[in-house]
Amino acid sequence: MASDAQHSVAGRLSVAPMMDWTDRHCRYFHRLLSRHALLYTEMVTAAAIVHGDAARLLAYDAAEHPVTLQLGGSEPDLLARAVQIAAPFGYDGIDLNCGCPSDRVQSGAFGAVLMKDAGLVAECVAAMMAASDAPVSVKCRLGVDEQEPRDVLPAFIETIASAGVRHVTIHARKAWLQGLSPKQNRDIPPLDYNLAAEMKAAFPQLHITLNGGITSLDAAEAALADGFDGVMIGRAAYHDSGAVLGDADARIFGAAPGPGAVGAVRAMLPYIEDQLGRGLRLNAITRHMLGAFASIPGARQWRRVLSEGAHRPGAGPELVERALAEVIQAAA
Structure with a gap:
């Protein structure tokens, strides 16, 4: 506390x-x-x-x-x-x-x-x-x-x-x-x-x-x-x-910069794996991540991949990695 x-x-x-x-x-x-x-x-x-x-x-x-x-x-x-x-x-x-x-x-x-x-x-x-x-x-x-x-x-x-x-x-x-x-x-x-x-x-x-x-x-x-x-x-x-x-x-805080959206998404992968192991559906997590790249190229592809796939049974971290790859490719 x-x-x-x-x-x-x-x-x-x-x-x-x-x-x-x-x-x-x-x-x-x-x-x-x-x-x-x-x-x-x-x-x-x-x-x-x-x-x-x-x-x-x-x-x-x-x-x-x-x-x-x-x-x-x-x-x-x-x-x-x-x-x-x-x-x-x-x-x-x-x-x-x-x-x-x-x-x-x-x-x-x-x-x-x-x-x-x-x-x-x-x-x-x-x-x-x-x-x-x-x-x-x-x-x-x-x-x-x-x-x-x-x-x-x-x-x-x-x-x-x-x-x-x-x-x-x-x-x-x-x-x-x-x-x-x-x-x-x-x-x-x-x-x-x-x-x-x-x-x-x-x-x-x-x-x-x-x-x-x-x-x-x-x-x-x-x-x-x-x-x-x-x-x-x-x-x-x-x-x-x-x-x-x-x-x-x-x-705002005059501190070291954060990891950025790409770094944060990658850091989410172990958390996602853990939560899926507890019975959670992927879209319960990724619905909160759709805005991660709203301001940069690749945002539409990121949202599309997650929105179309995250609700499906068996969807896991690999879907997030595929969506992230779309963002990285668009920014290249």
């Missing part, structure tokens, strides 16, 4: 928690591309951990560190119990989702709807902190529905900071719980980076990460230069992982 300071350093660049995408196989590949970026799990509900198969939901490879577990929930006692169950797994941080606008989240009265009740969020994070030594963070929106962000967001952050939160990720859009789909909520509400920047100025003691609409390392570097402590990238880090994560160690 990383210390709070180490967690903050890793948080200079993070990959957003994304349902159905940032599972353990995705994170393993992303870690090969970047040794330093902070990775997040998919959101897991506290109820699922407490009442379901916690070992299956929480297991991950030690190579994924630093990695943060994102929880969904709005009941302090249940969240505390989930954090207690998760503690032995050694996550580097625990994040409370206060930004997801999906119908499922609304029906459970958590996610973005929690923006309407800062006091409850404070109770939740206090209970989570009491249950574990891992840093507890919050990912939120600017506000929801008819709320005026300039009125709501400062009070929300002040309330959760008073409860002990030191790391807040701000998705710099409002969420409309009625009238917009989750997909539309990622694109239609306008971005307000200025308000997010004002929150960093108003709360200098907090680690403020900017999220929303950031699609490149150029944009990430600009946000860091503007004073944000960290930048979180979502879909671009997934769909163009080789470009975004492959250059992150050198550009």
Whole structure:
């Protein structure tokens, strides 16, 4: 488990928690591309951990560190119990989702709807902190529905900071719980980076990460230069992982460059062999690797070979090697 300071350093660049995408196989590949970026799990509900198969939901490879577990929930006692169950797994941080606008989240009265009740969020994070030594963070929106962000967001952050939160990720859009789909909520509400920047100025003691609409390392570097402590990238880090994560160690962390997409794919082969031996289908892993070469020649061939073959019974590492050969040939 990383210390709070180490967690903050890793948080200079993070990959957003994304349902159905940032599972353990995705994170393993992303870690090969970047040794330093902070990775997040998919959101897991506290109820699922407490009442379901916690070992299956929480297991991950030690190579994924630093990695943060994102929880969904709005009941302090249940969240505390989930954090207690998760503690032995050694996550580097625990994040409370206060930004997801999906119908499922609304029906459970958590996610973005929690923006309407800062006091409850404070109770939740206090209970989570009491249950574990891992840093507890919050990912939120600017506000929801008819709320005026300039009125709501400062009070929300002040309330959760008073409860002990030191790391807040701000998705710099409002969420409309009625009238917009989750997909539309990622694109239609306008971005307000200025308000997010004002929150960093108003709360200098907090680690403020900017999220929303950031699609490149150029944009990430600009946000860091503007004073944000960290930048979180979502879909671009997934769909163009080789470009975004492959250059992150050198550009964002000032560290030695990563192995590049070709090196990361080759390093995945033993992991793939191991997972197939445990009964996993190849496409459960390679679906997360389709964006590795999105920015370079051979990307189409790479995606075609994997998309057409990885779901077939018996498909294995040799298919990945064949797809990689297409990329190398196209680049020659």
